[in-house]
Amino acid sequence: MKRKCRKLLSLLTALCLVFSMTPLAALAAETDPSGYWTEYAAETYGQVVNETAKTVTISSEEELALFAKQVNEGTSYAGYTISITKDLDMSAHYWNPIDTATLNGDTGVKEPKKKLDNAVIQGNGYTITGIITNTGIRGPGSESNPGDGQYCYYYSGFIGRNDGVLTIENLTFKDADIKITEPAEGVAEHGSSSLAVIAGYSNGALTLENVNIDSCKVSGEQKVGGFIGQGASPLTVEKCSITNSIFEADYFAAPINAYAIDSQYSTGTNKSNIQTINGIKLENNQSYCKEESGVNYKELFGASYADWAKNSGVDWYLMSCDTLHLNFPASVPLTASDGTQYCGIPLALVAEVGGYSYPSLREALEAAEDGDTVTLIDDETFTATEDKVYYALTGKSITLDLNGKTFTEDLSQLTTNTQHTGVIVIGANAGLTIQDTSSNGDGKIVQKAPTGSYSTAAMIENWGTFTLESGTIQAEENIYYCVSMYGESSNTTINGGVIDAQWGDYADGGVALGSNGTKESAGVKYEGYKLTINGGAVKGGEQTLYLASAGTTEINGGTLEGSARAIEIRAGDLTINDGTLKADAARINGAVAQNGGTGKYTGTIVVVKPKGVSANGYNGNIDVQITGGTFLNGAEQGDVVTVSHEGPSSISQDVSVSATNGYFTGNWNVGDSVNSTGQTYGTDTLSLSGGYYTSDVNEYAAVGYETARGSWSENTYTYKVVKAEPDKITSVKVESVKDDTQTATKEDVSASLSGNTISVVGMVADTSVITVNYVTAKTTEQGQFTVIFKDGAFQTNNLPSPFKIGETTYVVDLSGLTLRQQVAVVPPAIDAKAELKGTPTEQEKSAAVAVAEKAANTEAKGISAAASQLVQPTEDNQGTVKGVSQVQIDKATSELNAAEGETVILAVQPYLDIKVTSVSLGENDETKELTLDIEPKYNVVVTTDPDDIQTETGNKNAVVLEGQEGKPLTVTNDVTITVPIPDDIVKIVANEIVQDIFIKHVKGNGDTYHYKATVGGSAGSYTAEFTVTHGFSSFTVLSDGRSGIIDFDDAQIVKPYNRENLGEALPVASKAGFIFSGWKIGEKVYTTLTNELLGVINGKTIIAEAVFTTNGGGGGGGEEPEEWVNPFKDVKEKDWFYDAVKYTNQKKLFGGTAADKFSPEDTMTRGMLVTVLHRLEGEPAVDTVADFSDVKATEYYAKPVNWAAANKIVGGFDGKFNPEDPVTREEMAAILHRYAAYKAYDVSATATLDSFRDGGKTSSWAVGDMKWAVGAGMIYGRENNTLAPGGTATRAEVAQIMMRFCEKFITE
Secondary structure (H helix, E strand, O other), X not given: OXXXXXXXXXXXXXXXXXXXXXXXXXXXXXXOOOOEHHHHOOOOOOOOOEOOOOEEEXXXXXXXXXXXXXXXXXXXXXXXXXXXXXXXXXOOOEOOOEEOEEEEOOOOEEEEOOOOOOEEEEEEEEEEEOOEOOOOEEOOOOOOOOOOOOOEEEEEOOEEEEOOOEEEEEEEEEOOEEOOOOOOOOOOOEEEEEEEOOEEEEOOOEEEEEEEEEOOEEEOOEEEEOOEEXXXXXXXEEEEEEEOOEXXXXXXXXXXXXXXXXXXXXXXXXXXXXXEEEEEEEEOOEEEEEOOOOOOHHHHHHOOHHHHHHOOOOOEEEEEOOOOOEOOOOOOOOEOOOOOEOOOEOOOOOEEEOOEEEOOHHHHHHHOOOOOEEEEOOOEEEEOOOOOOOEEEOOXXXXXXXXXXXXXXXXXXXXXXXXXXXXXXXXXXXXXXXEOOOOOOOOEEEEEOOXXXXXXXXXXXXXXXXXXXXOEEEEOOOEEEEEEEOOOOOEEEEOOOEEEOXXXXXXXXXEEEEXXXXXXXXXXXXXXXXXXXXXXXXXXXXXXEEEOOOOEEEEOOOEEEEOOEEEEEOOEEEEEOOOEEEEOHHHOOOOOEOOOOOOEOOOEEEEEOOOOOEOOEOOOOEEEEEOOOEEEEOOOOOEEEEEOOOOOOOOOOOEEXXXXXXXXXXXXXXXXXXXXXXXXXXXXXXXXXXXEEOOOOHHHEOOOEEEEXXXXXXXXXXXXXXXXXXXXXXXXXXXXXEOOOOOOOHHHEEEEEEXXXXXXXXXXXXXXXXXXXXXXXXXXXXXXXXXXXXXXXEEEXXXXXXXXXXXXXXXXXXXXXXXXXXXXXXXXXXXXXXXOOOOOOHHHHHHHHHHHHHXXXXXXXXXXXXXXXXXXXXXXXXXXXXXOOHHHHHHHHHHHOOOOOOOOEEEEEEEEEEEEEEXXXXXXXOEEEEEEEEEEEEEEEEEOOOOOOOXXXXXXXXXXXXXXXXXXXOOOOOEEEEEEOOHHHOOEEOOEEOOOEEEEEEOOOOOEEEEEOEEEOOOOOOEEEEEEOOOOOXXXXXXXXXXXXXXXXXXXXXXXXXXXXXXXXOOOOOOOOEEEEEEEEOOEEEOEOOHHHHHHHOOOEEEEEEEEEEOOOOOOOOOOOOOOOOOOOOOOOOOOOHHHHHHHHHOOOOOOOEOOEOOOOOEOEHHHHHHHHHHHOOOOOOOOOXXXXXXXXXXXXXXXXXXXXXXXXXXXXXXXXXOOOEOEHHHHHHHHHHHHHHOOOOOOOOOOOOOOOOHHHOOHHHHHHHHHHXXXXXXXXXXXXXXXXXXXXXXXXXXXXXXXHHHHHOOO
16 A cells, blocks of 8 residues: 655654643653563452343452453453443553454454453443553454464454444543554564554444543554544444544554444445444544655555664654544545645534534534533534424523534425424423624524425424524525424523524515414414514514514514514514614515505514404414614605504404604504404504604604604604693783773783683673683694673683693683773764964865864774773772862762762763864865864763763763863874865866875974875765874875975985885985995985975975995994984984994994884894894805705895805704794804804803803703803893893894904904
8 A cells, every 4th residue: 555645844843742742641651561461360350240130340450450361261241241440550561452352273363252242341430541552462364374474463452352242331541552562472574453542453333432531642553543443343432532642653543443444434235334423522632644755555564563663763744633533545535635644534523512522413412411502613514304303402401502603404305395394493391592602703504495395394493492692593595484482481582693584585585583373283382482682683584573473572672674574463562672673675576565554564664463363373462562772664665563454353453552762764554443344353552652753653642742843863853752741821811801881901900820720800890801812832822712791790701611721621710800880981072173273264264164064073993992091990999080089079970960779970081172273275275285183182971871971951961070171181002083084185087086195293392294094985075094103283184295306415416206206215325435324314314215204305405415334344444434323213322232233233234124213122033143244244245055945035134144054154954044033142152153263263262151040051052152152252141140042132132242243353
């Protein structure tokens, strides 16, 4: 036999490696043995051999030597148990290997006698130390030269040669040194050797159970092993070990079986030497092969044993043997592609448990005990040939560590649908934990489906306890279930790893975790399982989780991803506390129309699908509780939750779905819970009390909750379910008090809210109607009810009973209302007469009398309201009139002489005192204009009939109180007057009024106002209606023929104006470095022709003076105007904001809200503030348009907003700028801060907000801005040391702040 080995290590290196391995077998015993154990064997056993029980007890080294001697001399212990009862040290003498055969001296052939056939050597856990050999059992000679001693075999070891069936149990061999240095007597040359610690040559079945080899050394020319040197029969190894040992040979060295006969290790029928390994531990072993170069097979055999063993100049090839377990000649290649000769070939060991390795996962699982961990150490593919479970786990709990390896169950040899080919079935009294402790974490359990069919069996069928910590459970195409859960003992926990059932691009993909819809079958209960998912990734096809029977599922983390549905629940309880759940219909080719929801199950995250088929299937109410997690839907119209009953059904199932938190992408839908025949499936309840949503789920909000619209989590979610504050009344007020006799006003009555009680208090007449308004929190809209006095009591007349707002029932308390004596306010009367001033003509007198007669029919709306202000209550609840004493009332009452029992009423009698003071006549005595002096007055009377007061003798029913006649009536409210006018003052052409009637109102202080009158009536009864807003005095009614001339001196323009020019813009003047503000005419500045200005220039030529201010853009510049003319009537020099208004108006930062109004107390809006900054910047143009839906290009603030947004000075809210919203103080601080930074001003100033009582109420986004604004002196506190960050700012306040800003940052 030729072999070629490559020199790898020098002798020195080899020896260094040998001695560095600790502990390893010693090269030789400390002291050479003396003689052979045959010479020192005991004469007899200490304990008599029991022939009946067939037992031999060995309790000393000598007795073991006796046993070997007897067997070698022909004694048969077939069927016996040889029991070792103590540790034995055999190192004192050379061991004589046990020979179970007999050499026929005539033929030179070993004749198997099977002297240990069916025997058991029972070590009882003891150790045999120091088995040392220097020779072996002579084997048969060659057939051609029988007995000549040439080329003979030698077998050495504890047993030299084994024939028959032998078992060795519970025994350890330690420090054995097996070699052949002395040929048998008469043998000059040797043939082949077979050496091993246990059996040099095994020609019978050898079984080793719990047999250990430790720190041993076996040396020989060839066929050097640990258990067997050469095997021709089966070897069974169960939980055995070889550790710290050395195997040296020219060739064929391996720790288990060095040489298995080739003809018997074939794939044919003769498999007598097949190795059965049921647990092997190999640690720290070494194998040496002699380097051979240029030598042939015969030359190799020509060396003597002594020369080989003692030759110190031999080079060795060293390699580890822990992965090389068996050697086979001839048909099994032993040479690598590079020519290297190896010591052995690997044995297929794939799993380890308790330190022992097994050739299959099943054998490791079977060997594992309760609490053990089975570790995959190599990939394994099991090809199933029958519909049968790979392994049934019962009665113990174990851990399976995938260790980065893959176990595959291949069902492709099966051609029919399978139902029982699961990988592991976990019994009700068993437990399995799967983990992967490898660094790459890619360990897997994989199952492949039968050819052309599918498997409905689960890869892991759990009736007990199953936990996945890490690793992957993966189903390939047509494997329907990864993990199933059955029965009340089933407890499944997913803490990590991957369960992957997504094997197809359609809805019929596999189920990652599922239960059976059957409640009970053949006495076996399927419901009651418990599933907990704390982490990991769970992937499925049609359903990721299929919860068909009544069980409990809790999801606390991890990721669930379904091609069609992440979860389908048909019964039981489901709680989702955290984790990510996905459904992606994009993986599915076809959408499946279903009942309810959007019409699709595809892309639905949770399908609540009660089926209610029968009392034994899919039965039980469904409760889904969601307290957290992220729900992501990849479908265009996918649902988060769909509730859809299947039917018709005889079983009713109630469904409850609630969510208190979480993030939800998709719709929520509840299908019809009544089938086509009208049968009710059950009660469906969706109750959402928290969470964030992409769709409006308000219809499913729990009682007391509602959706709020906003933007959360990077604008992904539009809706949030929040706790709805129960709608309630937030404020009440008295809107009005109406009284036929005008004896009370709303100031006489008040309303208040305390808890759920509305109290109305005050003093009114029995005819009063009190209107009370209330505002609710939820709608912020007003509600209203009225109070009247009826049937001797105050009562509400339009409130439902009970009166409820939201969940609160309100009570209206009217006990605080009292009646008072009536004080009537009668409709106003008119006292009109002609009192022309100067020296009128007779025609003018006649015309004035005619006008006065008409004026007697004047109407005045609002005078009674002014007169009502005179009515007031007294302490004794008696009504009275301001300035009237009881003495005056009593005196007038006595003069009235009212009949006994007749009611006397105190009354206020308002009237208008109208005097026609001027009439201007035109051609043909036509009236051009007339002047009326109108003065409101009142009388105070006592009367028995306030509806028809008569003070003249005859029908007298009233007496005017002394000193209360013709008293001036103070009017503070607007009054609408309708006064009759002469026909000829109305210009009519073709039956149309062609010229307006105008009212010129001249106050006593000279102030003049013009009112445009509304002409009503017809020929003979024309009237002019106008509203008096500035009190009463002289009113001139005229046709609007006003005209005048304005000389715009600075513009070198002289232009006439009349009523046709009203509203027209006046010319514009210019001056270098200045901005034109308007034309000063009198004390006011005008830019357009107003009614007021037309009245000023009427009949005159007026010189107008141009008014200029400096250009305030970009921080100032230009010259100050010589004088600022204040155009604003509502800004006085005494006002605190006067200087700020003057400054900002001069800088053209602020204009007015009207030509003569600044409106200092009006709220500043966001649009106004940005416009002010834009002006300060010089009104630069900007090319971009901000994407705000509420900023129209035509609005005054459009360009300023575009500019500010482009320069990051302002932002928006959900695509809006809200320009009309009041700007808050913190928003103003933020905008100014950004503008200052944009201008590169020093913005390092800062201050604490803690010194303000409400500084902590500043919004988090505005804290830095407010600190800067306070530190820079832009914003001060308000009263009571408050900052009011959320409060609004008035125009006056912003003007003051802008003046501070400019003075601090802008150099004039």
